[in-house]
Amino acid sequence: MCGCGGLRWGWGHSAPSPMLLLSLLLSSAPFGLLGEETRQVSLEVIPDQSGPTGNLLHIRAVGANSTLHYVWSSLGPPAVLLVATNTPNSVLSVNWSLLLSPEPNGGLMVLPRDSVQFSSGLIFTRLLEFDSTNVSDAAAEPPGRPYPPYLLAEFSWNNITDTLDLATLSATFQGHPTWDPTKAFANGSLAFRVQAFSRSGRPARPPRLLHTADSCQLEVSLAGASSRGNRSLFGLEVATVGQGLDCPSAREQHSIDDEYAPAVFQLDQLLWGPVPSGFVQWRPVAFSQKQGGRDSSLPCQASPLHPTLAYSLPKSPIIRAFFGSQSNLCAFNLTFGASTGPGYWDQNYLSWSMLLGVGAPPVDTLSPLILGIMAAALGAPGLMLLGGALVLLLHHKRSSEYQSIN
Numbered sequence: 001m002c003g004c005g006g007l008r009w010g011w012g013h014s015a016p017s018p019m020l021l022l023s024l025l026l027s028s029a030p031f032g033l034l035g036e037e038t039r040q041v042s043l044e045v046i047p048d049q050s051g052p053t054g055n056l057l058h059i060r061a062v063g064a065n066s067t068l069h070y071v072w073s074s075l076g077p078p079a080v081l082l083v084a085t086n087t088p089n090s091v092l093s094v095n096w097s098l099l100l101s102p103e104p105n106g107g108l109m110v111l112p113r114d115s116v117q118f119s120s121g122l123i124f125t126r127l128l129e130f131d132s133t134n135v136s137d138a139a140a141e142p143p144g145r146p147y148p149p150y151l152l153a154e155f156s157w158n159n160i161t162d163t164l165d166l167a168t169l170s171a172t173f174q175g176h177p178t179w180d181p182t183k184a185f186a187n188g189s190l191a192f193r194v195q196a197f198s199r200s201g202r203p204a205r206p207p208r209l210l211h212t213a214d215s216c217q218l219e220v221s222l223a224g225a226s227s228r229g230n231r232s233l234f235g236l237e238v239a240t241v242g243q244g245l246d247c248p249s250a251r252e253q254h255s256i257d258d259e260y261a262p263a264v265f266q267l268d269q270l271l272w273g274p275v276p277s278g279f280v281q282w283r284p285v286a287f288s289q290k291q292g293g294r295d296s297s298l299p300c301q302a303s304p305l306h307p308t309l310a311y312s313l314p315k316s317p318i319i320r321a322f323f324g325s326q327s328n329l330c331a332f333n334l335t336f337g338a339s340t341g342p343g344y345w346d347q348n349y350l351s352w353s354m355l356l357g358v359g360a361p362p363v364d365t366l367s368p369l370i371l372g373i374m375a376a377a378l379g380a381p382g383l384m385l386l387g388g389a390l391v392l393l394l395h396h397k398r399s400s401e402y403q404s405i406n
């Protein structure tokens with residue numbers, strides 16, 4: 001993904017070098033850099049007055065000087081639109097008849113239009129499945145012989161209203177293929193659980209991604225579906241949408257700290273804009289059990305991001321309604337697991353999580369455990385020196401890095 005041979009699994013890496021340690025310290029900025037520390041979050045299902053057609057979930061996260069709008073939908077392939085405005089009063093306007101028409105341009109708007117500071121989107125186009133039986137190289141690309149993919153635009157989805165949980169600010173899109181001749185999904189489903197946050201924190205479930213009020217989490221899980229081979233690996237094709245001409249840039253962030261996600265020393269991220277104005281972030285790990293322990297962790301590989309023509313992807317009405325023909329699409333594949341080690345076959349279960357947000361992605365500060373170990377190793381004078389350097393750097397970052405929103 002970084003142009004140097006794909007993303008690699010952090011497992012089995014030797015102890016971090018002093019250089020890595022130092023660069024980490026220098027890049028560990030506190031999340032106070034982000035736009036708003038707390039937001040008033042509301043979730044609303046927007047009904048189509050003319051009849052039940054598809055799910056449209058609007059998450060509105062209002063801060064002192066800005067509003068984030070996330071629109072999640074299962075009209076067409078599952079997709080999300082993220083729009084950030086510089087006012088606490090912006091609203092989403094939906095014209096269903098336009099949205100469902102062949103030319104949905106203008107069917108979704110965030111008003112006032114000139115308050116929009118940033119917009120982007122993601123489309124989840126296909127669930128991939130590979131036969132990894134004869135593959136010995138864990139990093140092979142593709143990771144096996146591909147089976148025909150499942151088109152997510154041809155899934156039928158539950159009524160999102162029934163899964164709305166205002167206590168956790170979450171909702172779940174659960175679906176299965178509309179046409180399923182082999183009954184692979186007779187007892188299974190693919191689920192997209194989305195969750196918004198009113199402040200920063202870390203969920204209880206691995207990989208325990210650090211979130212802020214400027215981000216929202218997606219957990220994708222495949223459960224109970226029969227695979228077509230004994231050693232099937234699954235994957236997800238994802239398209240990114242933005243207004244600039246370039247694809248978001250892919251960046252790996254390394255960490256010596258794996259307290260929250262055992263044996264994973266890496267964060268993968270896609271950044272929109274030259275100054276990070278929006279991001280997608282994940283740890284390159286998936287889980288083959290609900291508890292998500294170390295024993296059930298699978299590597300997650302991402303292919304490089306490439307520009308894609310709109311007609312080669314299934315159409316997403318919400319993306320077209322907001323962006324019109326002005327959007328720029330790029331696509332990549334995520335694959336979960338390797339032919340050796342744990343896999344979907346263990347329990348017919350797989351889950352993977354990511355964050356989507358505005359501004360620069362949250363960065364883990366070193367955990368108390370690691371700080372303790374370092375304090376013991378470096379002694380007080382070393383720490384004070386490092387601390388001084390950190391303060392200087394953070395000050396510099398604060399004044400230079402974050403300008404896009406508010």
Ligand SMILES: *[C@@H]1O[C@H](CO)[C@@H](O)[C@H](O)[C@H]1NC(C)=O
Pocket residue numbers: 047051052053054055159160161162
């Ligand atoms: C979902 O359920 C709500 C109430 O339970 C209902 O009003 C709405 O029409 C349903 N939507 C769809 C798409 O079926």
Ligand SMILES: *[C@@H]1O[C@H](CO)[C@@H](O)[C@H](O)[C@H]1NC(C)=O
Pocket residue numbers: 064065406
């Ligand atoms: C909101 O904007 C006002 C005026 O522009 C500014 O004084 C204030 O610090 C801003 N608040 C936040 C939380 O950014």
Ligand SMILES: *[C@@H]1O[C@H](CO)[C@@H](O)[C@H](O)[C@H]1NC(C)=O
Pocket residue numbers: 095096097098
């Ligand atoms: C929705 O769009 C259609 C087609 O442009 C238009 O005729 C209609 O008035 C719009 N509806 C609303 C409520 O704005």
Ligand SMILES: *[C@@H]1O[C@H](CO)[C@@H](O)[C@H](O)[C@H]1NC(C)=O
Pocket residue numbers: 131133134
């Ligand atoms: C795997 O390799 C063996 C021996 O080369 C071959 O007989 C078998 O058909 C292959 N299986 C698949 C699924 O490609």
Ligand SMILES: *[C@@H]1O[C@H](CO)[C@@H](O)[C@H](O)[C@H]1NC(C)=O
Pocket residue numbers: 183184186187226
């Ligand atoms: C689905 O579950 C039922 C009951 O547990 C079982 O009888 C059936 O064989 C399962 N179907 C498939 C396709 O796995």
Ligand SMILES: *[C@@H]1O[C@H](CO)[C@@H](O)[C@H](O)[C@H]1NC(C)=O
Pocket residue numbers: 228229230
């Ligand atoms: C799966 O494994 C069983 C038993 O090991 C074997 O009989 C069957 O041929 C395998 N199926 C495939 C598709 O490889």
Ligand SMILES: *[C@@H]1O[C@H](CO)[C@@H](O)[C@H](O)[C@H]1NC(C)=O
Pocket residue numbers: 128142146237303331332333
């Ligand atoms: C994802 O993988 C599938 C199967 O190998 C392939 O057909 C498709 O072109 C890939 N998509 C991207 C964006 O690389």
